[in-house]
Amino acid sequence: MTLYDTVTLTVKIGTNAQVFESLKASGNPPGSTLLGCWYSDIGALGKVMVLRGFESEAALVNERKRLLLEGNPFGCGEFVVDVKVESYALFPFLPPIEPAVHGGIYEMRVYGTKLASLQHTIDAWEQAVPQRTQRSPLIGAMYSLDGTVPRFLNIWPYASVDERSRIRAEAVKDGIWPPKGGPAHLTTMESTIYVPAPFSPLR
Template structure:
């Protein structure tokens, strides 16, 4: 199965969430793209909707990207969109494919900037440390960016609640299993946002 994904982040008008959800539910799953998840921001920058999709090939991804941009009406809800950001990602090679299912009520989206030339070191550090970390709470996926000006990767963590997130993260740190050994020295920036799944999201 292809490990190519894109993340489309829409900034939307206030009060337009339901109309945007209707558009995404209707248009996000196509012959080129498989909808995996749709979430809306709850902590961090608000009025954001994130769409995660998987592609069977690079050609399919490019075709869908062109249609999304040239059509001028992303997901049929363009009139409610004030900004759009599209990022292309590849799943870390040692991770299993992301599959739909019930994972949690709260999703933490973390984006790390990576020092120049250190991507493979980051992947190696995560591969070594992740089994112990996932014994405490599962990772949905970690993906490195294939475009943009900054080397970076996205990791998505589902939790049952914000309290559970705080407890499990603190446990992993106190047990000495997280962050990965040497990992922080490879990074430049960190952004973290909390998203909640849309009612129709395949990942919920």
């Protein structure tokens, strides 16, 4: 699986439990697999993010149509005030994203890049990721297929916020991250810390 989407729901305050129940009961549409579900803890609050993998472009497009036409995402529309859906392709050197237990928090970091810089970014990440992932795992790096482009998403799990700060500081100090030449091609950076829902396959 190399095609993914994220569905980020902005939910009414105090309704996370109801949203999670609906998400658990909603099942997987044809050709898709639920990989993760998280709620925001640091950054923009009131967000529930769902990550799904797709077997084909057709499966992704069909699910996008269904989501739009039904207008009741995951059966929890009554608790939702906004929906953001984004499609991604995995950086080609990375293995498919699989369910696993990693730790207490997940950092969703989105970068914008200069025009014509995406391939350079993929190449730079390919060189740097092996050393960086000796410090902590990378769930996935994916470039966006829609919306504001070019941009890409990194998903990093950590045991805690303190562990995240320590590992990132050590990686920078040791010169293994960020990738050599990578920052010069970036235009924006945005990070949100998420906590896995109890039923999330990635947690």
